[in-house]
Amino acid sequence: MSEEQLVARLTEVQASFEQTLTDMADPDIAGDKIRYTEVAKRHSELKPIVETYHAWQEAQTEAGEAREMTKSESDEEMLTFLREQAEAKDGEAEGLLAKLQLLLVPKDPNDDKDVIIEVRAAAGGDEAALWAGDLTRMYQRYAENHGWQAETLEVSEAEGGGFKEVTLAVKGKGAYSRLKFEAGVHRVQRVPKTESQGRIHTSTASVAVLPEAEEIEVELDLNDVKVDTFRSSGPGGQSVNTTDSAIRLTHIPTGVRVTCQDEKSQLQNKEKAFRILRARLYQTQLEAQQAELSANRRDQVGTGDRSEKIRTYNFKENRVTDHRIGLTISQLPAILEGGLDAFVDALTIDNQARLLAGGDES
DSSP states (O other): OOHHHHHHHHHHHHHHHHHHHHHHTOHHHHTOHHHHHHHHHHHHHHHHHHHHHHHHHHHHHHHHHHHHHHTTOOOHHHHHHHHHHHHHHHHHHHHHHHHHHHHTSOOOTTTTSOEEEEEEEOTTTHHHHHHHHHHHHHHHHHHHHTTOEEEEEEEEEOTTSSEEEEEEEEESTTHHHHHGGGOEEEEEEEOOTTOTTOOOEEEEEEEEEEEOOOGGGSOOOGGGEEEEEEOOBOGGGOBOOSSOOEEEEEETTTTEEEEEOSSSSHHHHHHHHHHHHHHHHHHHHHHHHOTTTSOOHHHHHOOOOTTOOSEEEETTTTEEEETTTTEEESOHHHHHTTOOHHHHHHHHHHHHHHHHTTOOOO
């Protein structure tokens, strides 16, 4: 946007910020916990923009004052100082202007939410299941690196090792903002341990990243949910529980089905199943209401075909390539230990640039 458009937008933001100050001092709003929380949240969102706006104005003013003073100054040493001061303040203002443009990029309303990550083995048989396990551990390590809590909600183990499917809940500030770019098909190229000829195999696993919904965000009529109980079973159907502790939820209007059997307690399995169900239904709402901002969940997962990929992990060449931004990093072991920040940072910057240019958010 032009500087004139930017100033007009910032004037609106400042007026909204001042209104939040008025509202928070209003006894009626202060006495209403829900309304006050909403206003306080809006206040905290606008505050860094207003503070940066004021700093930008101040830098511009000081640069102008320094240039104005050079017109009546005859001392060469003072002239040099004033010119340097004007140049420094111009540079500061330029940096603050760039920061303001980024601050005004529309924020994804889900960025501060916790997330549910679903990892599924796709093309490649046993090797795909092992790869799903590697990706799951990568996200668990990434969560640990950021001080977040990663909880396993549901696991379906494969007979040959690894997982057919894993569902994780990751709790932490900004979890969705950092993990949302992981949605898609992840392709691995490596020699399986069972490969005697040393041939490289290509396998895939699909990842879906869902913002975890609060109860108030999803209207869930319990009459619309069919609850089935059954005995938990391990890989290959081997019974691991002699009680009907496993839970299957079916949301009748949409057909969405969730199964949880990881816990020995039926109540715990039921609680986990409802968390996953709410997240999936919330994602469905986002797809319907904000199609231009929220990736379609089917597009996230894809078909799992080897030709569909957002990222390729090549073990022989020790490199990982993100195909969306063309970034390759030759540190595969570190990345699988949760070292994803270089990719996440680059994807975030790319996303912001396209939003500033008026493009769609990925």
